[in-house]
Amino acid sequence: MRFVIVTGLSGAGKTQAIRSLEDLGFFCVDNLPPTLIPKFAEACYKTEGKIQKIALVIDIRGGKFFDDLFESLNYLKKESYKYEILFLDASDEVLIKRFKESRRKHPLSPAGRVLNGISEERNRLREVKDRSDNIVDTSTLSTRELRGVINKIYGEEGQVETQLxxxxxxxxxxxxxxxxxxxxxxxxxxxxxxxxxxxxxxxxxxxxxxxxxxxxxxxxxxxxxxxxxxxxxxxxxxxxxxxxxxxxxxxxxxxxxxxxxxxxxxxxxxxxxxxxxxxxxxxxxxxxxxxxxxx
Known part of the structure; x- marks a missing residue:
């Protein structure tokens, strides 16, 4: 079983990444509270091979629940559940531009400057980034190029995305x-x-x-x-x-x-x-x- 945890900075492309993984046949769950990861992993492993590829999006939208991530990851390691972390990053300049274009507020700075939210988020994600298996900087990537990167990392040999x-x-x-x-x-x-x-x-x-x-x-x-x-x-x-x-x-x-x-x-x-x-x-x-x- 391939168990991928997708995380990273808000605006760095997690939504596009999870869509690409879904096209590659992954069972995808967005914004699962980290404290539920162990239970979810156990349920998936009990399917006796019916679910072979899983991707979870975990990010700071979970609020205080995000702090449970490392405890959950340690549990997975202790129980010998193999997992890998995909971390999506981008430069401050690009992230600010994306937030302005989408007119969205940063989840960590809903009433303040976007840059303040980005800085706080970087600090909170520093440790998980250090533990990531794959780090993708999307600053210069188009949606199509990001999809190509995801396919290269997680696509099986000879596998192509879901056809048109x-x-x-x-x-x-x-x-x-x-x-x-x-x-x-x-x-x-x-x-x-x-x-x-x-x-x-x-x-x-x-x-x-x-x-x-x-x-x-x-x-x-x-x-x-x-x-x-x-x-x-x-x-x-x-x-x-x-x-x-x-x-x-x-x-x-x-x-x-x-x-x-x-x-x-x-x-x-x-x-x-x-x-x-x-x-x-x-x-x-x-x-x-x-x-x-x-x-």
């Missing part, structure tokens, strides 16, 4: 563009099955509609160009740290063309081993009073 989760959404413009869209594509220029009587009642889920939509060169060219764009974008999104990508494809009512194209893109992304979901938001939205369905 892609969701392909079909929708109808008459019902509005999905609010969480990252990329939006309008396929209303494609030939419309709605105006063909024997196709009208079907949806893009049916092979009859998909075969019709994809029988046109303009549809094939669009899909090829969109796939080529996504092949360029997705690796760069992953590199930059994006965790979710919503690709929205719309036609008039979200029943025929958008569904067919969304399914085609979904299948092609899945073939390339991307983690991808499909969501046909409006496929059954437009139902007439007679029970018939329109585009």
């Amino acid at each position: 989760m892609i969701t392909v959404v079909s929708f109808g413009f008459k019902y509005g563009i999905p609010l969480d869209s990252d990329l939006v594509f309008d396929v209303r220029f494609l030939p419309n099955p709605y105006y063909i009587p024997h196709l009208k009642k079907h949806s893009g889920q049916d092979d009859l509609i998909k075969d019709y939509v994809m029988s046109f060169d303009v549809s094939k060219n669009f899909v090829e160009k969109l796939e080529d764009m996504l092949k360029f974008l997705i690796p760069n999104y992953i590199k930059e740290g994006k965790r979710q990508l919503i690709i929205s494809i719309g036609c008039t009512g979200g029943r025929h063309r958008s569904v067919s194209i969304a399914n085609t893109i979904y299948e092609r992304l899945k073939e390339k081993d991307f983690k991808v979901n499909i969501d046909h938001r409006d496929i059954n939205e437009d139902v007439s009073k007679k029970g018939g369905k329109k585009l």
Whole structure:
């Protein structure tokens, strides 16, 4: 079992660090009172291997409870529970800038100067820093660079972060563009099955509609160009740290063309081993009073 205690100065990046550890498969707990560490460790070790990687964030937000940290660490050592400490640090100048940008008060100086709080926090954390296994100075690190450092230290050989989760959404413009869209594509220029009587009642889920939509060169060219764009974008999104990508494809009512194209893109992304979901938001939205369905 790998048991990591994440601590350090307020504003130095503990939140980003714990998110990165979570992406690496760690079971993460934020702001656990240090006095509870022994009980928590015992519970985890009793899972008989079901929990292999654990990360706890411990910092001065715990107030007077933080003083129990060393007693808890000594208990872990006495009971032969292996643990390691990750300490995040940054320069005073950078920390002050981060607090000003976020407009947050320092927890040790809520009514005074941020610098006073930082100085007091450094003094209180000096001993735990000396006992740390890994010290990371985030003064010059971007979020992406910090994540890379965490991956290098705590990622297993050959392990990568949780993949980008892609969701392909079909929708109808008459019902509005999905609010969480990252990329939006309008396929209303494609030939419309709605105006063909024997196709009208079907949806893009049916092979009859998909075969019709994809029988046109303009549809094939669009899909090829969109796939080529996504092949360029997705690796760069992953590199930059994006965790979710919503690709929205719309036609008039979200029943025929958008569904067919969304399914085609979904299948092609899945073939390339991307983690991808499909969501046909409006496929059954437009139902007439007679029970018939329109585009």
